[in-house]
Amino acid sequence: QVQLVQSGAEVKKPGASVTVSCTASGYTFTAYYMHWVRQAPGQGLEYMGMINPTGGAGYPQRFQGRLTVTRDTSTTTVYMELSSLTSEDTAMYYCAREAPDSGGFDFWGQGTLVTVSS
Amino acid sequence: QSALTQAASVSGSPGQSITISCTGTSSDIGTHNLVSWYQHHPGKAPKLMIYEANRRPSGVSNRFSGSKSGNTASLTISGLQAEDEADYFCCSYSSSATSYVFGSGTKVTVL
Numbered sequence: 001q002v003q004l005v006q007s008g009a010e011v012k013k014p015g016a017s018v019t020v021s022c023t024a025s026g027y028t029f030t031a032y033y034m035h036w037v038r039q040a041p042g043q044g045l046e047y048m049g050m051i052n053p054t055g056g057a058g059y060p061q062r063f064q065g066r067l068t069v070t071r072d073t074s075t076t077t078v079y080m081e082l083s084s085l086t087s088e089d090t091a092m093y094y095c096a097r098e099a100p101d102s103g104g105f106d107f108w109g110q111g112t113l114v115t116v117s118s
Numbered sequence: 119q120s121a122l123t124q125a126a127s128v129s130g131s132p133g134q135s136i137t138i139s140c141t142g143t144s145s146d147i148g149t150h151n152l153v154s155w156y157q158h159h160p161g162k163a164p165k166l167m168i169y170e171a172n173r174r175p176s177g178v179s180n181r182f183s184g185s186k187s188g189n190t191a192s193l194t195i196s197g198l199q200a201e202d203e204a205d206y207f208c209c210s211y212s213s214s215a216t217s218y219v220f221g222s223g224t225k226v227t228v229l
Contacts, residue, residue: 035218037164037220044205044207044220044221044222044223045156045158045164045207045209045220045223046220047209047217047218047219047220049217050217050218058216058217059217060215060216060217060219061215094163094164096164101152102152102169102170103150103151103152103153103154103169103170103209103210103211104154104166104168104169104170104173104175105154105156105164105166105209106166106169106175108163108164108165109163110163111163
């Protein structure tokens, strides 16, 4: 069965960086996109970026220069690194799988809470 | 500020049908069929309910249906049940953003 298991909660100080991992199992890792989505307290879902089946990453403009998504095919793990953290980055972060060109994120990780506080 | 506009809340009685709308632009919903809908219960991961505007993943109740017309996508829930009470988000690929964008979310309340 498909599973996406994320790393545990993080507490960071403003200006620091955070890395969240997402380990996939139960499917062909290199055949799917992996996306990152976050939800700040009391807010809606926000799209952050993705890594495609060939390992290329893409980010919306608001995250370019601050977000890096990478993967390790040997461990079927995707990493999301967000730098220059501020309190506005306090949120639940999710990884989510997409079959190529389906437009649907069909499996999601359990979420990782990142808290940014001085 | 979300790129896709949704009503903040929609309510209905058990057994009724409700429709949630998601309004975008010609750069996203109007051009792409990569429109999806997610059900989100607090404290849980979002769940895919509709993809490619009107396709339902296996395991999702046929009470959920999706459609698209012009720059607006819609999710209809028929035979409303208490368990349908949740937040619902639309999502579309955007050519102008060259990324996916989410709607602002609609809270569905079952009266």
